[in-house]
Each structure stands twice: as structure tokens, then as C-alpha cells.
Amino acid sequence: MKSILFAGMIVSNNFLHFRKLNSTRLTGRFLLVVFLILQCFSAAVLGQTIRFANIGDYGDAGQDEQDVSALIRSWNVDFIFTNGDNNYPDGETSTIDDNIGQYYREYIGNYQGSYPGSDPPTNRFFPSLGNHDWHTKSGNPEVPHPYLDYFTLPGAGILTSGTSGNERYYDFIIGPVHFFALDSDSDEPDGRISTSTQGQWLQTQLAASTSSWKVVFMHHAPFSSSSNHGSVSTMQWPYEDWGADVVFAGHDHTYERIVMTS
Numbered sequence: 001m002k003s004i005l006f007a008g009m010i011v012s013n014n015f016l017h018f019r020k021l022n023s024t025r026l027t028g029r030f031l032l033v034v035f036l037i038l039q040c041f042s043a044a045v046l047g048q049t050i051r052f053a054n055i056g057d058y059g060d061a062g063q064d065e066q067d068v069s070a071l072i073r074s075w076n077v078d079f080i081f082t083n084g085d086n087n088y089p090d091g092e093t094s095t096i097d098d099n100i101g102q103y104y105r106e107y108i109g110n111y112q113g114s115y116p117g118s119d120p121p122t123n124r125f126f127p128s129l130g131n132h133d134w135h136t137k138s139g140n141p142e143v144p145h146p147y148l149d150y151f152t153l154p155g156a157g158i159l160t161s162g163t164s165g166n167e168r169y170y171d172f173i174i175g176p177v178h179f180f181a182l183d184s185d186s187d188e189p190d191g192r193i194s195t196s197t198q199g200q201w202l203q204t205q206l207a208a209s210t211s212s213w214k215v216v217f218m219h220h221a222p223f224s225s226s227s228n229h230g231s232v233s234t235m236q237w238p239y240e241d242w243g244a245d246v247v248f249a250g251h252d253h254t255y256e257r258i259v260m261t262s
Contacts, residue, residue, distance in 0.1 A: 048175045048176045049175070050078050050079075050174055050175040050176075050177060051075065051076070051077045051078050052077050052078055052079050052080060052081065052174075053072045053075065053077045053080045054080070054081055054082070054083065054217070054248055055068065055072075055080065055082050055083070056082060056083030056084060056085065056130075056219070056248075056249075056250030056251075057083065057084070057085040057130065057250045057251070057253055058082065058085070058086070059085060059086040059087045059088050059099040059100055059132075060088040060099060061095075061098045061099050061102060061103075065099075065103055066103060068103075069103035069104060078124065078174070079107065079123075079124040079125065079126065079174065080104065080107055080124065080125050080126070081125075081126040081127070081128070081179065081181070081217055081248075082125075082126070082127040082128055082217075082250075083128060083130070083217060083218065083219055083248055083249055083250030083251075084127070084128050084129055084130025084131070084132075084133060084184075084218070084219025084220075084250050084251070085130030085131065085132045085133065085219065085250065085251075086099065086100055086127050086129075086130065086132075086133055086147070087099045087100060087132065087133055087146070087147065088132050089132060089135070090132065090135035090136055091132055091133040091134060091135045091136040091137075091144055091146055091147060092135075092136045092146055093136070093145075093146040093149070093150075096113075096146050096147070096150050097112075097113035097114060097115065097150070100113075100150070101113035101114075101115045101150075102115055104125055105117045106118065106120060107120060107123075107124040107125040108120070108123065108124075108125045108151070109122055109123025109124070109125070109152060109155040109156065109158075110123070110152040110155065110156065112149065112150050112151075113150070121157070122155055122156065122157040122158055123152065123153075123154060123155025123156070123157075123158055125151075126153065126154060126172060126179065126181060127147075127151060127153075127181070128169075128181040128182060128183065128184075128217055128218050128219055129144065129147060129168055129183045129184075129185055129188075129219060130185070130219035130250065130251065131185055131219065131220075131251070133146075133147045133185075134185045134187050137187065141189040142187065142189075143168065143189065144168075148167055148168070151167065152167075153167040153170050153181075154170050154171070154172035155172075158172045158173075158174075159172065159173040159174070160172045160173065161205055161208070161209075163201065163204075163205060164198075164201055166190075168183040168188060168189075168190075169181055169182050169183045169188075169190075169198055169201070169202075171205055173211055176211055176212040176213055177211055177212070177213040177214075177215055178209045178211035178213070178214045178215070179215045179216075179217065180202055180205065180206070180214070180215065180216045180217070180244075181217055181218070182198065182202065182216060182217070182218040182235075183198065183218070183219075184218040184219050184220035184232065184235050184249070185219065185220070186234075192234050192235060193234050193237075194237040194238065199237055202216070202237070202242065203242045206242045206243040206244055207242065207243060209243065213245050213246075214243055214244050214245050214246075215244070215245065215246045215247075215248070216239055216244045216246070216247045216248070217247070217248040217249070218235065218247075218248075218249050218250075219249065219250050219251050220232040220235050220249060220250075220251045221235075221249040221250065221251050221252055221256075222235040222236045222237070222239075222247070222249065223236070223258065224249075224251070224252045224254075224256060225256065226252035226254050226256075228252055228253070228254075229251050229252045230252070232251070235249075
């Protein structure tokens with residue numbers, strides 16, 4: 001038997017229930033902060049617990065981001081992962097450290113910014129790419145170099161399959177949980193449909209994973225009822241069929257969840 005609790009969501013056997021734990025309204029955009037505790041009960045991983053925070057569409061320096069980062073720090077989480085749009089407005093080198101490092105420097109392994117502090121023993125900050133992060137790109141093929149130069153993903157000493165061959169989408173394992181970061185942007189060179197190079201990588205790695213929990217996260221929401229962006233059909237992959245337990249996404253600045261009752 002395995003159980004999971006995040007933000008008041010409890011999964012046990014065939015039943016799943018959600019409730020919202022905490023969120024902060026930002027000027028011009030909505031940031032959802034979720035505090036999660038994952039527990040897995042089995043012979044192999046009895047009693048293993050990890051704590052993490054998930055943030056999305058957050059990278060806009062100011063008091064609101066300061067308040068959210070302080071809240072996360074007070075939770076004493078093991079690590080953070082993001083749902084993209086880490087660096088508003090255009091994903092530039094000139095803004096990335098003020099938008100991210102200023103608030104999360106102590107979580108970022110191999111930190112490349114200028115804010116004071118100590119590097120963590122291993123990386124504790126796992127972002128995914130959003131459309132604003134892609135606004136500044138170069139090379140052949142074009143990729144978002146400010147983001148890729150700033151982060152080392154998943155990071156030295158982090159358990160990973162290391163099979164994607166890039167840092168735009170990648171995987172890592174912490175405790176009983178295998179995480180998969182996707183690049184849902186239309187500019188992704190390896191594609192964003194289920195049969196693309198990226199999609200087939202995810203399918204293969206989900207099938208190969210022996211972790212008790214498999215978590216997928218990205219920026220563009222496969223399903224959303226928002227009138228702003230709405231559902232992104234190209235990201236409506238068969239995650240459950242492939243073996244994923246949970247999918248997190250951002251882009252629409254609202255809080256939504258799908259509730260399964262059986």
C-alpha cells in the first residue's frame with residue numbers, strides 16, 4: 001500500500017481527494033504555492049518521507065515573490081520544483097538572477113549568480129521551462145541559453161537516468177519518487193506531442209522506472225478551463241497509461257485540479 005499527501009490531497013489505494021492549501025495573489029498574475037509531503041509505505045521504502053514545494057509563473061522580482069519565498073523557507077522543504085515562467089518578462093540574462101537567485105539562491109546547486117550565500121550540498125531547485133523563459137533564445141537549433149547557462153540540471157550528485165541528453169527536459173529521483181520535467185513549449189527542438197522525441201523519452205522512462213511514485217511537471221496545462229490560455233491539446237499525452245501518478249502544470253494563473261473518485 002502507498003499513500004500520498006500533498007496540499008491536503010490524500011491518495012490511498014483507489015481513492016484520491018484534493019483540497020487547496022495555500023496560494024498568494026500577485027499583481028497581474030497568480031502564483032500557486034503548494035506544500036507537499038510524500039510518504040510511501042512498502043517493504044522497500046518503509047517510512048521514507050520527502051517534503052517539497054511547487055511554484056509556477058513566479059519569476060517576477062518584488063515583495064510578492066519575497067513573501068512566497070519566505071513562506072517556503074518556513075516550511076523547511078527538501079527541495080522546490082517549478083512549473084515554468086521562472087524569469088519574466090523575456091527570459092533574459094540581465095533579469096534571471098534578480099528573478100530567481102535573489103529568493104532561492106540557497107536551493108540552487110552550482111549557483112551562477114551574485115547573491116551571497118552557500119551552495120547546497122546537492123541541487124534542491126528543479127525548474128521546468130515556460131514560454132517566457134523561451135523569449136530569449138539563440139543558436140542552431142535555437143534554445144533558451146540564459147536559462148540553460150544559469151542552471152545545472154538535474155545537478156551533480158542527484159540520482160537520474162541521465163537519458164534525455166539535455167537540460168530542457170530531464171528526470172531525477174529523490175526518495176521513493178521519480179520526477180520528470182518536461183518542456184511543453186512549441187519551440188522545443190525535440191517536439192511536444194506524444195510521439196515526439198521528448199514524448200517517447202517520457203514513455204520509455206516511465207516504463208523503466210521502479211520508483212513507487214512518478215511525478216510529471218511542465219508549464220503548459222494539458223487541461224484547463226481558463227478563458228485565458230485554456231487546454232493545450234498537444235500536451236494531452238496518455239500520462240496515466242504510461243505510468244505517471246501525478247501531473248503538475250502552470251501557464252494559466254489559476255488553481256485547478258482534477259478529482260478522481262475511483
